[in-house]
Amino acid sequence: MRIRTAIAASALALTSVLGAVGSSAVAAAPAKNAELAAECGVRSDGRLYCGNKAGARGYADRSYRSATRGTLDGTFSWFSCWGHGDPHPGGNDIWYWTLLDNGAWGNVPAVDVSTGQDPAPGLRAC
Numbered sequence: 141m142r143i144r145t146a147i148a149a150s151a152l153a154l155t156s157v158l159g160a161v162g163s164s165a166v167a168a169a170p171a172k173n174a175e176l177a178a179e180c181g182v183r184s185d186g187r188l189y190c191g192n193k194a195g196a197r198g199y200a201d202r203s204y205r206s207a208t209r210g211t212l213d214g215t216f217s218w219f220s221c222w223g224h225g226d227p228h229p230g231g232n233d234i235w236y237w238t239l240l241d242n243g244a245w246g247n248v249p250a251v252d253v254s255t256g257q258d259p260a261p262g263l264r265a266c
Contacts, residue, residue, distance in 0.1 A: 198246020221266030
């Protein structure tokens with residue numbers, strides 16, 4: 141009986157420890173995501189790294205009327221360059237060129253990218 145009690149107590153203690161570790165890991169993940177989303181700038185490789193709207197669509201041309209090539213499923217991406225296109229709800233006509241999550245390249249309207257200004261300072265035009 142003592143052995144069963146000791147095993148049960150050990151299992152309970154281990155469950156508590158694992159639960160605490162899991163909780164801190166879960167708490168750390170949103171903090172890291174928030175840190176990445178807050179970053180928005182051009183790095184030494186010339187790409188803009190910035191937060192974006194989850195599910196943002198990439199288009200064949202810089203227009204909502206063009207074919208959708210794919211999406212950005214996450215909330216942090218990189219963009220190679222920018223260009224003028226059709227106006228969008230962001231109040232300008234800037235679109236960013238990037239590799240979408242399905243491996244296709246596409247134009248994402250600036251309204252879906254968390255830049256402080258458009259075009260993003262330091263990013264080349266294309």
